[in-house]
Amino acid sequence: MPESLFNRQFNINEQQNLLTVMQARRDVRGNRFSDKPIESADIDTILEAANCAPSVGFSQPWEFVLVNNPETKQQVVNSFHQVNQQAKQFNEGKQTEYAKLKLEGIQEAPVNIAVFYRPSKMPVLGQSSMPETGRYSVVCAIQNMWLMARALNIGMGWVSILQANEIKTLLNAPDDAELIAYLCLGHVKEFLEQPELEKLKWEKKKPIKSCVILDSY
Amino acid sequence: MPESLFNRQFNINEQQNLLTVMQARRDVRGNRFSDKPIESADIDTILEAANCAPSVGFSQPWEFVLVNNPETKQQVVNSFHQVNQQAKQFNEGKQTEYAKLKLEGIQEAPVNIAVFYRPSKMPVLGQSSMPETGRYSVVCAIQNMWLMARALNIGMGWVSILQANEIKTLLNAPDDAELIAYLCLGHVKEFLEQPELEKLKWEKKKPIKSCVILDSY
Numbered sequence: 154m155p156e157s158l159f160n161r162q163f164n165i166n167e168q169q170n171l172l173t174v175m176q177a178r179r180d181v182r183g184n185r186f187s188d189k190p191i192e193s194a195d196i197d198t199i200l201e202a203a204n205c206a207p208s209v210g211f212s213q214p215w216e217f218v219l220v221n222n223p224e225t226k227q228q229v230v231n232s233f234h235q236v237n238q239q240a241k242q243f244n245e246g247k248q249t250e251y252a253k254l255k256l257e258g259i260q261e262a263p264v265n266i267a268v269f270y271r272p273s274k275m276p277v278l279g280q281s282s283m284p285e286t287g288r289y290s291v292v293c294a295i296q297n298m299w300l301m302a303r304a305l306n307i308g309m310g311w312v313s314i315l316q317a318n319e320i321k322t323l324l325n326a327p328d329d330a331e332l333i334a335y336l337c338l339g340h341v342k343e344f345l346e347q348p349e350l351e352k353l354k355w356e357k358k359k360p361i362k363s364c365v366i367l368d369s370y
Numbered sequence: 371m372p373e374s375l376f377n378r379q380f381n382i383n384e385q386q387n388l389l390t391v392m393q394a395r396r397d398v399r400g401n402r403f404s405d406k407p408i409e410s411a412d413i414d415t416i417l418e419a420a421n422c423a424p425s426v427g428f429s430q431p432w433e434f435v436l437v438n439n440p441e442t443k444q445q446v447v448n449s450f451h452q453v454n455q456q457a458k459q460f461n462e463g464k465q466t467e468y469a470k471l472k473l474e475g476i477q478e479a480p481v482n483i484a485v486f487y488r489p490s491k492m493p494v495l496g497q498s499s500m501p502e503t504g505r506y507s508v509v510c511a512i513q514n515m516w517l518m519a520r521a522l523n524i525g526m527g528w529v530s531i532l533q534a535n536e537i538k539t540l541l542n543a544p545d546d547a548e549l550i551a552y553l554c555l556g557h558v559k560e561f562l563e564q565p566e567l568e569k570l571k572w573e574k575k576k577p578i579k580s581c582v583i584l585d586s587y
Binding site (some may be wrong): 210285316346 | 389
């Protein structure tokens with residue numbers, strides 16, 4: 154029996170533990186994954202974490218395709234390379250750095266999960282004025298997965314250098330499904346102390362004060 | 371000094387703690403908030419949680435407006451009522467139930483936070499093929515806030531029955547800012563054992579098996 158959640162109060166150690174998981178979470182790429190397989194119980198826990206995410210009108214509009222077939226993975230890699238070829242929008246110095254980055258881990262990660270948004274066929278409470286909250290619900294589920302994976306000492310990376318519709322076709326997804334994210338999961342050789350793009354000085358960490366406004370802009 | 375995050379391994383108690391926070395998190399409305407104020411240290415912790423969320427190309431494209439002004443809150447309430455009047459898309463039985471639901475907690479919550487997406491003026495690594503990943507980064511930050519708030523025994527609700535552009539104007543947000551979410555935070559009289567819409571049988575909890583596909587649809 155799971156403990157009752159009713160009015161469950163968390164203590165300072167549990168609060169600190171949560172913040173540490175958030176701070177220690179990384180976006181993991183193919184240069185960090187080890188080939189140790191993921192236990193199926195861990196996959197179940199990660200999916201359980203996804204499935205208790207918030208969703209607009211309790212619509213739970215998420216679907217998860219566990220991609221294990223090596224041929225399918227290779228097709229996703231091909232799609233990545235095709236899109237990545239076109240990523241020439243950085244200035245000259247950054248283009249050289251960009252070429253050195255490992256930006257996906259599709260083959261290296263033992264588990265890939267394509268996450269889709271399946272809109273409800275019925276009206277959803279709270280969604281009519283902000284239709285994008287359906288997609289946002291799926292993203293909340295993805296963030297739960299990311300944190301749960303990290304707590305299980307499993308790395309996760311979100312590959313966005315893809316054409317969503319190409320992946321949708323590859324996975325034979327129905328017309329009304331929309332790809333939100335393509336995720337790579339695996340044990341890692343190491344978790345970095347800082348996000349890789351911070352460490353490489355690609356972007357600086359923003360101080361929280363620069364992002365907070367009191368009452369009105 | 372914070373402990374080193376480098377290769378931090380979490381144990382089974384810490385893993386279970388995270389899952390419990392996720393399972394105990396609720397979308398809290400005005401009928402549950404108490405009037406106990408939120409300590410500013412707790413607000414800081416919730417914003418710190420937001421600021422360590424993942425973001426596409428480490429772009430950290432989030433901004434948080436802490437709304438305390440009672441007049442502004444009243445204007446947001448007015449906007450809610452205007453939009454809610456139009457929410458007539460449910461069938462007859464559900465319309466009666468809908469009218470009974472408390473769907474926001476703008477005045478009851480001591481803290482409101484409007485969360486905006488501020489797109490980068492420069493190209494962002496990984497965003498050109500999936501532009502919506504900028505907004506999704508902001509949603510990851512919101513989910514971190516939701517979990518951190520719950521661990522601090524603080525309730526949070528996401529109000530989506532609003533016109534985003536109206537709130538943007540009210541808060542004097544710049545042209546390129548986009549409202550992603552309007553959040554209400556406060557201590558609660560109680561956290562419910564189940565999500566309110568599940569308890570009221572508005573929607574059923576989906577078993578995870580119904581959302582998981584192996585390899586291909």
